[in-house]
Amino acid sequence: MKLAIATIGFMLAQMVFAQSGDYITLNITDVKVTENNNVTAGMDGTVDLKNKQKLQKISLYKSAGLSITADIKVSSNNSRRSSTKSGSVTLDVVYHSEYADGKKDKRSAQYVFYLDNDRSFVAKEQFVFKNGLKPRQVKLTFKGQLQ
Numbered sequence: 193m194k195l196a197i198a199t200i201g202f203m204l205a206q207m208v209f210a211q212s213g214d215y216i217t218l219n220i221t222d223v224k225v226t227e228n229n230n231v232t233a234g235m236d237g238t239v240d241l242k243n244k245q246k247l248q249k250i251s252l253y254k255s256a257g258l259s260i261t262a263d264i265k266v267s268s269n270n271s272r273r274s275s276t277k278s279g280s281v282t283l284d285v286v287y288h289s290e291y292a293d294g295k296k297d298k299r300s301a302q303y304v305f306y307l308d309n310d311r312s313f314v315a316k317e318q319f320v321f322k323n324g325l326k327p328r329q330v331k332l333t334f335k336g337q338l339q
Contacts, residue, residue: 214243216266216281216338223334225253225260234260234334241266249288252334257292260319260332269304279307281338289319289330297321303336311338 218241223234234253241247246265253260263286271277283303290296297319305311313336321328 216241216243218264218266218283219337219339220250220252221335221337223252224332225258226331226333227258227328234332239264243268252287252332258289258330260287260289260330262287266338277306281305281311283313283336283338285315287317287319287332289332291321291328295321295323305338312336 218239219237220239221236223236225232225234232253232255235251237250239247239250241264244265244267246263249261250264251259251261265284267282267284269277269280269282281304283305285301285303287299287301288296289298299317299319301315301317303313315332315334315336317332319330319332321330
């Protein structure tokens, strides 16, 4: 009986902790990849992020010849001099792309959301792969919303 009560108490504590300010949800929609004027849809999704912990390898696009993944980290800011900055949230994203022939490219972006922002953004990244005199250019776009 005591074990059951302790287990229920532990589970309730975890639920309260999960609903606290340490977690946030990132919704990714309208993922599109453009190469040579050909537009292809990517993978939409929802990701739960914990404050100051990096989430590894979210797949945004995957095809036979190209894959694009992202490492995402969200963190709350703390500033003694500015209450506006102290209430802001920073989203760090590192994009990794790889062609089937082993060529890779990496891009990083940072988004800062202040108190009065709606915490949404449109990501636009460009990857360039050297291929002699004709480099391959890939553009990634998607919409993101923190909730």
